[in-house]
Amino acid sequence: MRQSKLFTKTSKENPSGEVSLNAQLLIKAGFVNKEMAGVYAYLPLGLRVIEKIKSIIREEMNAIGGQEIIMSALQPKEVWESTGRWDDKVVDVWFKSKLKNETEVGFGWSHEEPITEMMKKFLSSYKDFPVSTYQFQTKLRNELRAKSGIMRGREFVMKDLYNYDIDEKRHLKFYDSVKDAYMNVFKRVGLGDITYMTFATGGAFTKYSHEFQTITEAGEDIIYVNKEKGVAVNEEVMDESILKELGVKKEELTKVKSAEVGNIFNFGTAKCDDMRLTVTDKEGKQIPVYLGSYGIGVTRLMGVLAEHFADDRGMIWPKSVAPFQVHLISLGDEGKTEAEKIYNTLVEKGVEVLWDDRDIQAGAKFADSDLIGIPKRIVVSKKTLEKNSVEVKMRNSDEAELVEIEKI
Amino acid sequence: MRQSKLFTKTSKENPSGEVSLNAQLLIKAGFVNKEMAGVYAYLPLGLRVIEKIKSIIREEMNAIGGQEIIMSALQPKEVWESTGRWDDKVVDVWFKSKLKNETEVGFGWSHEEPITEMMKKFLSSYKDFPVSTYQFQTKLRNELRAKSGIMRGREFVMKDLYNYDIDEKRHLKFYDSVKDAYMNVFKRVGLGDITYMTFATGGAFTKYSHEFQTITEAGEDIIYVNKEKGVAVNEEVMDESILKELGVKKEELTKVKSAEVGNIFNFGTAKCDDMRLTVTDKEGKQIPVYLGSYGIGVTRLMGVLAEHFADDRGMIWPKSVAPFQVHLISLGDEGKTEAEKIYNTLVEKGVEVLWDDRDIQAGAKFADSDLIGIPKRIVVSKKTLEKNSVEVKMRNSDEAELVEIEKI
Numbered sequence: 049m050r051q052s053k054l055f056t057k058t059s060k061e062n063p064s065g066e067v068s069l070n071a072q073l074l075i076k077a078g079f080v081n082k083e084m085a086g087v088y089a090y091l092p093l094g095l096r097v098i099e100k101i102k103s104i105i106r107e108e109m110n111a112i113g114g115q116e117i118i119m120s121a122l123q124p125k126e127v128w129e130s131t132g133r134w135d136d137k138v139v140d141v142w143f144k145s146k147l148k149n150e151t152e153v154g155f156g157w158s159h160e161e162p163i164t165e166m167m168k169k170f171l172s173s174y175k176d177f178p179v180s181t182y183q184f185q186t187k188l189r190n191e192l193r194a195k196s197g198i199m200r201g202r203e204f205v206m207k208d209l210y211n212y213d214i215d216e217k218r219h220l221k222f223y224d225s226v227k228d229a230y231m232n233v234f235k236r237v238g239l240g241d242i243t244y245m246t247f248a249t250g251g252a253f254t255k256y257s258h259e260f261q262t263i264t265e266a267g268e269d270i271i272y273v274n275k276e277k278g279v280a281v282n283e284e285v286m287d288e289s290i291l292k293e294l295g296v297k298k299e300e301l302t303k304v305k306s307a308e309v310g311n312i313f314n315f316g317t318a319k320c321d322d323m324r325l326t327v328t329d330k331e332g333k334q335i336p337v338y339l340g341s342y343g344i345g346v347t348r349l350m351g352v353l354a355e356h357f358a359d360d361r362g363m364i365w366p367k368s369v370a371p372f373q374v375h376l377i378s379l380g381d382e383g384k385t386e387a388e389k390i391y392n393t394l395v396e397k398g399v400e401v402l403w404d405d406r407d408i409q410a411g412a413k414f415a416d417s418d419l420i421g422i423p424k425r426i427v428v429s430k431k432t433l434e435k436n437s438v439e440v441k442m443r444n445s446d447e448a449e450l451v452e453i454e455k456i
Numbered sequence: 457m458r459q460s461k462l463f464t465k466t467s468k469e470n471p472s473g474e475v476s477l478n479a480q481l482l483i484k485a486g487f488v489n490k491e492m493a494g495v496y497a498y499l500p501l502g503l504r505v506i507e508k509i510k511s512i513i514r515e516e517m518n519a520i521g522g523q524e525i526i527m528s529a530l531q532p533k534e535v536w537e538s539t540g541r542w543d544d545k546v547v548d549v550w551f552k553s554k555l556k557n558e559t560e561v562g563f564g565w566s567h568e569e570p571i572t573e574m575m576k577k578f579l580s581s582y583k584d585f586p587v588s589t590y591q592f593q594t595k596l597r598n599e600l601r602a603k604s605g606i607m608r609g610r611e612f613v614m615k616d617l618y619n620y621d622i623d624e625k626r627h628l629k630f631y632d633s634v635k636d637a638y639m640n641v642f643k644r645v646g647l648g649d650i651t652y653m654t655f656a657t658g659g660a661f662t663k664y665s666h667e668f669q670t671i672t673e674a675g676e677d678i679i680y681v682n683k684e685k686g687v688a689v690n691e692e693v694m695d696e697s698i699l700k701e702l703g704v705k706k707e708e709l710t711k712v713k714s715a716e717v718g719n720i721f722n723f724g725t726a727k728c729d730d731m732r733l734t735v736t737d738k739e740g741k742q743i744p745v746y747l748g749s750y751g752i753g754v755t756r757l758m759g760v761l762a763e764h765f766a767d768d769r770g771m772i773w774p775k776s777v778a779p780f781q782v783h784l785i786s787l788g789d790e791g792k793t794e795a796e797k798i799y800n801t802l803v804e805k806g807v808e809v810l811w812d813d814r815d816i817q818a819g820a821k822f823a824d825s826d827l828i829g830i831p832k833r834i835v836v837s838k839k840t841l842e843k844n845s846v847e848v849k850m851r852n853s854d855e856a857e858l859v860e861i862e863k864i
Contacts, residue, residue: 083530089570095524115461115463116503117500124492145551145552145598148598170465181500203530
């Protein structure tokens, strides 16, 4: 894409009233726009990052047999009353409104209930299992405060996966396969080193649940980690009993701030029991259904990436989620003519290039490039062309090298 | 995909309380699930169709220079008050709710105001134009009635494109390029023959607006068309003056029911004036900004397709939007073994195949195949294998032919 056509502009000043680093950076670089507290629009550069993250997650979910669907934001009251979760005292993040005929409706902050309600139509026999389905859904949550930028929004994108089964062993095996798939996702987006599967509060059914926590100063959680042993415990369940279970001593663990980028949760048969989803076994007897629920905060993950992969000049996107792979910068008229040829060649070869073809000062171009954070910068100028070369520099390195034009 | 893994099941009975043909068909075939009146979930087969339609639209929007973004569902009151459209008496489809601190918020039924508000940050000089940006957004509208299935939902997907310019001529030229792009979309999804650019009610700024109307009994509009001359007029503006302008006589026109699948609307400078978006010209003087707004109802389009491409056995998807290109049906154990080879070969070659590998009766498989409506059906059975062949039949034809296995 030619940068002269990109409608967003970078900004040097921190947006007023925005306290979180991720939102500050993303707004200054033109990736997102703040619509109201906790609500952001995703602009061309930002949407490209979101789509990259979604593609990685989609591949991992499809690989474990997930079938993609999309549920609705609008939610009927009845479905949520069956589990007691319509009540604002039980769930305090509902946005609710009314139809013209005064019927109350809610806006989806989660989707276990509607998906389970729907499954009652499709699941009736032991033969119908296992089933796993997922969606990328825009969740709406009436959060009291929203000060963490895109890491905790009133409107945000979540990938949620649901697994239904009648065989507990197979159900637990699937649970383990999701653990692996999730770690693959976090590795692929570049956060593998600092993301831990963390023991956290369970529910009625299990002693612990598993969260995926990424170490970041911007996080809202506290976890205790041991990097060598690869174990982590959420502060909320930190006691002698879990230490014993994991075989670690408290002094071996380091206390850090972290953000929950994913969680996996085994409902056992409780949710389906509440919602009266049972099916027949071989003998025609009604048997219970297990449900596992697995989430990744897609926009939160992008926020964590912006927090983590940044320096004082701007963002430094990992290749796998960068909006473009190459930032081509042409200086002067000679640079522009040659850059156009390079641009066309790279685009033809399927390389994602943002070409800064604007008629502005070199310094402003370099500053924008550092702020936007595309992994590879290629500069074409009169000076580089005198050596029949271009200057190549990685965003995460200070060393630039001249490379012959033919070789790029 | 193996049909035995697909969690949706077809149903023979019409869903209760569903009066529209498109929703009846799509629910019976397992493409959508009704969450509440006017609100549908899109299941694996349905989501594939939606994504196909979106891809076609995306290609056409990118080709005319549109930059994709995604705005928010949550809307602050102030932005809409500036044009008087927060008022429920002016806009009667708002869903509204409140933050914890009692601040009112709305849910986006349209996005001209928030996008224009955002553009105030990016557009300041005559040099910044033209700009065109689009999104695929889930719109929420508190419709009084919702009886047209996915053709008029309380929650639906719309592609909306916005073009900002300061040069009126160039603005009108872009308007014409959208007309062409829209007709390309409707042709590519298979509705070119029965979709007309239709003269309809304008606004404060233009005498007429242009709608894209597809002829269908399920439509809520009445238009007058002349196929040969390729002209169409919405009943609401049908008078002597428009007949004269178009050079047709009333008796040359046929009255038909139709559905508005797209509309293009020139706001002139009115919207940007209301919202105080002006920019500086070469001399530093403030000048007005033109806005064009261009919509395609993505889910409505899918509804029209389901209405149009159907017979009494089910749907008949055009290739361009079909969830799969090939429905491979294996009968008996011999059929299954050979079908698996064919399935793997086709998938390797990038063909989208749904393989009915279930252990059920042939008749049930054929009935499901007709209901789901994948364009090409390939049957592998003991009988066809005796001739080293498979039976190939198009969904829109009654003739089947034997084709040697090597040739498919």
